[in-house]
Structure formats: C-alpha cells, structure tokens
Amino acid sequence: MRPLNQSRHCASLHFTSSIRQPYATLTNHSSPWLCQDGQVPRILAPTLAENRDQRRSALLTAGHELVTTGGPRALTMAAVAARAGLSRPAAYEYFGSTEDLLAAVLLEEMRQWSGDVVDCLAAESTPEQKISRYVDVSLGLIADGRHAIIAVMSETSLPKPVREQINAMHATLAAPLTQAVAALGISDTDQAVRLIQGVVEAAARRLAPGSDPQSEVKASSAFVLAGLKALANT
Structure with a gap:
C-alpha cells in the first residue's frame, strides 16, 4: 500500500511500505x-x-x-x-472487524491498480502503444507480487457494496483499453478486451513473484497486437 501522498509513475510501480515513526x-x-x-x-x-x-x-x-x-x-x-x-x-x-479491514485493503489495492494502469495508458499516444502498455503494466504489477491480493478478490466472499465498488473499478480499468481496441477498427471490443485479459492472465501464471517480467511482456504484447490486427481485418 503506497503512502497517501506518494504519486504514481509508470517507470517503476513498486509496493512501498509506510515508514513507522518512533x-x-x-x-x-x-x-x-x-x-x-x-x-x-x-x-x-x-x-x-x-x-x-x-x-x-x-x-x-x-x-x-x-x-x-x-x-x-x-x-x-x-x-x-x-x-x-x-x-x-x-x-x-x-x-x-477483520472482514471490514480486508474489504478496505482490497478496495485500496484495486484503486491503486486501476489508477496505475489508467495513468500509464493516458501517457501513450497510439492505440498500439496503449495496448502494449496495458500488458506491460499489468504484468509488472503482478510480478511485484500484487497478484496475491487480486487472487483474494476472486476467492473471498465480499459484501455486495464492496463487490459493486470493485466491479466499478474494473470498468474504469477496462475503459481506456476498450477505446484503444475500438480505435483499431475492431467492432466487438468486449470480445477483444476479454482476449487481451486472458493473455495477461496466462502470462501471469508463468511469472514468479519478484521475477523479471520483460520476456513475458514482449511475447504477450506481440501476440496481442498480432491477434488484434487479425481481428480488425475480419
């Protein structure tokens, strides 16, 4: 969990602990x-x-x-x-309660994850760059070990209001990716976005926490862009 006043940046997205004072x-x-x-x-x-x-x-x-x-x-x-x-x-x-604390931890993690991805995609200019950046940032965050928190979201029974907030953040996270896919001329953007996310999830399973994700990022980005190009031509 990054401190409240720590700004996000795309070059290095790492978990930073709060410094405890005497x-x-x-x-x-x-x-x-x-x-x-x-x-x-x-x-x-x-x-x-x-x-x-x-x-x-x-x-x-x-x-x-x-x-x-x-x-x-x-x-x-x-x-x-x-x-x-x-x-x-x-x-x-x-x-x-412990349940309230867990829900707050998950919500804060999702806010940071969503904010990191949205900010980094906004810094890119072309649809291809935005899509590649999505793959890059997502795998980078997972390689940092944050996949453990995301897994908890899918495995834990959360109160309906918390689940609704997480779903809304997922929609915010997917919006710039959907726009980039649409800019490539793909009509079924929902299908394309789900396929991209499937590639990211498959690549993530090959990563060990703390490992260098660059080889997976390079292969996944190339695979995704080639697939989207094929979809745009159908």
Whole structure:
C-alpha cells in the first residue's frame, strides 16, 4: 500500500511500505492507543484528522503486507495492529472487524491498480502503444507480487457494496483499453478486451513473484497486437 501522498509513475510501480515513526512512552496509564510494549504513537501530523489518516494508512499497509505474505487467514486485528505499531483496541477505532479491514485493503489495492494502469495508458499516444502498455503494466504489477491480493478478490466472499465498488473499478480499468481496441477498427471490443485479459492472465501464471517480467511482456504484447490486427481485418 503506497503512502497517501506518494504519486504514481509508470517507470517503476513498486509496493512501498509506510515508514513507522518512533513512539513516545506513556507511564502508568491505560489507553486503547497503547501498543503492546506500553508505548503510544506520537501525533506527528499537524491536525488530528491527518493523524487519523496516517494511522489508517498504516493499518492498511500492514493488512496488505499480511495478506500478500500469508493470505487472508493471516489477517487478524491483533496481527495488523502489532505490525502497524498500534494496540488492538486502537485498530478497532478504524475497522469494526477483520472482514471490514480486508474489504478496505482490497478496495485500496484495486484503486491503486486501476489508477496505475489508467495513468500509464493516458501517457501513450497510439492505440498500439496503449495496448502494449496495458500488458506491460499489468504484468509488472503482478510480478511485484500484487497478484496475491487480486487472487483474494476472486476467492473471498465480499459484501455486495464492496463487490459493486470493485466491479466499478474494473470498468474504469477496462475503459481506456476498450477505446484503444475500438480505435483499431475492431467492432466487438468486449470480445477483444476479454482476449487481451486472458493473455495477461496466462502470462501471469508463468511469472514468479519478484521475477523479471520483460520476456513475458514482449511475447504477450506481440501476440496481442498480432491477434488484434487479425481481428480488425475480419
């Protein structure tokens, strides 16, 4: 989960953890904000609202890390609070249950994934470049290990409102790709987009987390563009 103020860029899309700040020690007091070592995070932000945003972001970052490394079962309120440097009661100030936290982690991941892809495609000029960039960015994000989070989305039973938000983000993600496909003169854009996504998913299964995706990107892009050219001529 990237920090709230970290900008996206297409050259290097990597997961960045929040930097945890030192804590101020409280003595002989009981507080829901106390960490397990008897300490409490300092309020370093200018306002209470900003401080709450920072703590929520830290919890989301911790949740992302736990799900990525251990799957959804690794996500407990106690584990995420400890990883974020907060007490368990403090974590409940932001999320009412583990299910709420998991849903928030998935939504934030999808927002970032969608934003990364849309921004990178917007930087390209021709339809072919946009389509190649879609393949490139998608496989790059998967190679970073974020496929684990995306897999959770398909495997986890989510509340209907959360699922609807994720579906809406998928539509936003597909829109620039659909426009690029249409610009090539392909009439059945839905079919073409699904085929592109199928190629990306097939290539993704060949990647190991942390591996260099460039050989798969090159082959997949060439395959996709050749296939789209054939479709445009039918």
